[in-house]
C-alpha cells in the first residue's frame with residue numbers, strides 16, 4: 001500500500017506551484033479576482049503552505065495502473081507523472097519497435113527492442129523521480145489481474161479480450177475504468193463503473209466477432225490522435241483522483257480528428273441484468289477471456305503475418 | 307531551404323507504416339473495406355512502395371517554427387517530430403525550472419537550469435533523429451522574426467507583445483498561424499491567416515490593458531490542459547502540412563476541462579479594414595510590440611517579483 | 613383511400629463512424645428519405661432498409677439476426693438507443709441515427 | 719396604454735469564460751430576465767445592465783467606454799458578435815450571449 005503523505009514538501013510546493021494555484025487542486029475557495037493581478041496573493045498563500053493542499057495530496061495518495069504503454073499509455077503516463085500521481089503501474093508485454101515511435105512518444109530510438117514497460121518507466125523517472133513507478137513486463141491475465149489492481153485506480157485500452165478482463169477485474173474490485181481508444185483519425189472515451197455509470201459489459205454484453213475488429217497495425221492511426229485521447233484520459237484520472245470527480249460518467253465522447261468535431265453521447269445507466277455488475281451477476285470471478293471472445297489477447301501473431 | 311526528399315526510405319516506411327495506412331497520408335483512395343481484415347492488403351501495398359506517399363512526403367518537406375517550448379510547445383514538438391515533420395525550429399529564451407515540469411513534459415529533472423530550446427531539441431532527437439531540429443535560445447524580436455520564418459510554417463503561443471509580433475510576421479510572410487493558449491482549466495485554439503480566416507489583429511485590433519492579462523505563473527494551470535491544446539495544435543499543423551487542410555479556419559475552439567465541454571465558434575472573416583491584413587494595411591513592417599502593448603515580451607520580471 | 617392509411621415519408625440523417633463507414637464506401641453521412649408505408653418506421657425496419665439500399669456487401673459485418681452485430685452502438689439523437697426503446701423506436705422526421713463501431717486501437 | 723408600447727421582458731442566458739467569470743464571483747453561467755422597456759434591448763444596453771446588476775467591482779476589467787474592454791470577445795448564439803451587428807444587435811428571447819476573455823498562458 002501507498003504510504004500516506006502527511007503534507008507537501010517544499011520541493012513539492014515548488015514543483016506543483018502552478019497547479020496548486022487552481023482552487024480545484026490547491027487553494028480552495030480563494031479564487032476571487034485572479035483576473036486583476038491580486039492572484040500574486042494567491043500564490044503567496046500557496047507557497048507559505050498555510051492552507052491544506054487537499055487535491056494535490058489526494059493525487060499523491062493515488063495509484064494508477066496503466067494497461068498498455070502504447071499510443072494512449074505514453075501521454076497518459078507522462079501527464080499523470082508530471083502532475084504528481086503517487087504510484088504508477090506501467091504494464092506492457094511488448095517491446096519497442098520502430099513502427100511504434102510515430103505515436104508512442106515516451107520511447108526513443110535507442111529503446112528499440114527493450115521492454116516498453118521498462119522504457120516508459122525510465123522516461124517517467126526522468127520527468128518526476130518522486131513518483132513511485134513500477135514496470136510490469138508481462139501480459140495481464142485472469143491469474144494476475146486482481147492482485148495488480150490492489151490499491152489501484154484503473155485506466156486502459158487494448159485488444160478485445162483484455163478489455164473484458166480489465167472491465168471484470170475493475171467491477172470485482174470496485175475501481176473506475178477510464179477507457180479510451182483511437183484508430184485512423186477517430187477516438188472514443190468513456191469512464192466505466194463509476195458513480196452509477198455502466199460497465200463495459202452493460203454496453204457490450206456480447207463480444208464483437210473477431211473478424212470485425214481492426215487494430216492500429218491493420219487500420220493505421222495518426223499518432224497525435226491517441227496523443228489527444230491519452231491526454232483526455234489523464235485529465236479524467238486527475239479529476240477523479242484529486243476529488244473533483246469525472247464529468248464523463250455515463251457518457252461516450254467521440255472525437256473526429258478529420259473534421260475536428262466532438263460529440264458527447266448520453267449512455268444507458270448500469271444495467272440491472274448485466275452479467276457482471278447487475279443485480280444477480282452470472283460472472284463472479286475472472287474467466288478465460290480468449291475463449292469468451294474467440295480471439296487472442298495479443299496482436300503479435302497478426303504482426304508476424306505481415 | 308529544406309532539401310526535397312524524392313521518396314521515402316525503407317526505414318521511413320517502417321517507422322511511419324501505421325500512419326501511411328491512412329488514406330489522408332499514404333495510400334490515397336484505397337480505403338475500401340479496412341473493416342474486414344483485407345486491410346492487410348493495404349499495408350502490403352504501402353510497404354512495397356508502389357504508390358506515392360504524397361501526404362508523408364509533404365510532411366517531410368515542411369518546416370515548423372515553435373515559439374515557446376513550454377506547456378504547449380512540448381507536446382506540439384513531440385508529435386510533429388514523431389510524425390516525421392521535415393524541420394523543427396524550437397525557440398525559447400528561458401531555462402528549465404522545477405515549476406515547469408508539471409506541464410512541460412519534454413524536459414526532465416536533470417535539465418533544470420538548461421536552455422529550454424536545447425533541452426527540447428535533445429528530447430526530440432531521441433524520438434526521431436531524422437527530423438532536422440534547430441534550437442533557438444533567444445527572444446523572438448522584430449529584428450529576427452522575418453528571417454526565422456523563412457521556409458517555415460508557424461505555430462505559437464506566448465505573451466501579448468509576442469502574439470502580435472508572431473501574427474504580423476506571419477501576415478507579412480504569408481504563413482498560417484496555428485495558435486493556442488491554456489490557463490487554469492480552459493483552452494482556446496484558432497488557426498489565423500489561413501484560407502480567408504482572420505489574422506489576430508482582425509479579432510483583436512487593440513491590445514488588452516496589461517493589468518487584465520493573467521499568465522500561468524499568476525493564474526495556475528493544470529498541466530494536461532496545455533497538453534491537450536498542444537496536441538490539438540499538432541493535429542492541425544499535420545493536417546495543413548500533409549495537404550488535407552485545417553478544419554479550424556475562421557473558428558475558435560474553446561475547451562472547458564472542468565466540465566469536459568467543447569464549443570466551436572464561427573469567427574468573423576478577414577477584416578477589410580484590418581491594420582495588418584486588410585485592403586490598405588497601415589502596418590507594413592514589424593514594429594515595437596512592447597511599446598504597442600504597453601507590456602514586456604517576457605514574464606521574467608513578474609516571476610522575480612514573487 | 614389507401615394513401616390516407618399510409619404514414620408520410622420520413623427524412624432521417626444517418627451517420628456511420630468508428631470504421632462502420634468503410635462498409636458504405638467511406639461515406640460517413642447520408643441524408644435519406646424513407647418512403648411512405650402503412651405503419652410507422654422503426655429501427656428494425658430501418659436496418660432492413662439500410663441493408664437493401666445502402667449496404668452493398670458483407671452484411672455480416674453490420675447486422676446479425678434482426679439487430680446490429682455486437683460491437684456496434686446505435687445512437688438516436690445523441691443518446692444511446694437503449695434509452696429510446698432500441699429496435700422498437702419509431703422514427704420521427706429529421707431524426708439523427710448514428711451507427712458507431714467500437715474502436716480497439718491505442 | 720403605456721404597457722402596449724413596452725417590449726416584453728427578455729430572458730437571456732449569459733456566460734463568462736476565459737477568466738472573465740472571476741469578475742462575477744467565479745460563476746460562469748447566469749440566467750437573467752431583462753425587464754420590459756420602451757425599446758428592444760440591444761447589446762449596448764445589456765452591458766450597462768450587467769454593470770449595474772451583476773458586476774460588483776472593478777468595471778474597468780470588463781468594460782471600456784460603452785463597449786467591452788479590448789481582449790474580451792463577445793459571442794451571440796455561438797457566433798462572433800461582429801457577424802451579428804456588435805453593440806447594435808437586438809436581443810431575442812432565449813439568446814445565448816458569451817463573454818470570453820482571451821487566454822495568454824501556455
Ligand SMILES: [Zn+2]
Nearest residue numbers: 199202274277
Ligand atoms: Zn455492467
Ligand SMILES: [Zn+2]
Nearest residue numbers: 505508580583
Ligand atoms: Zn487582419
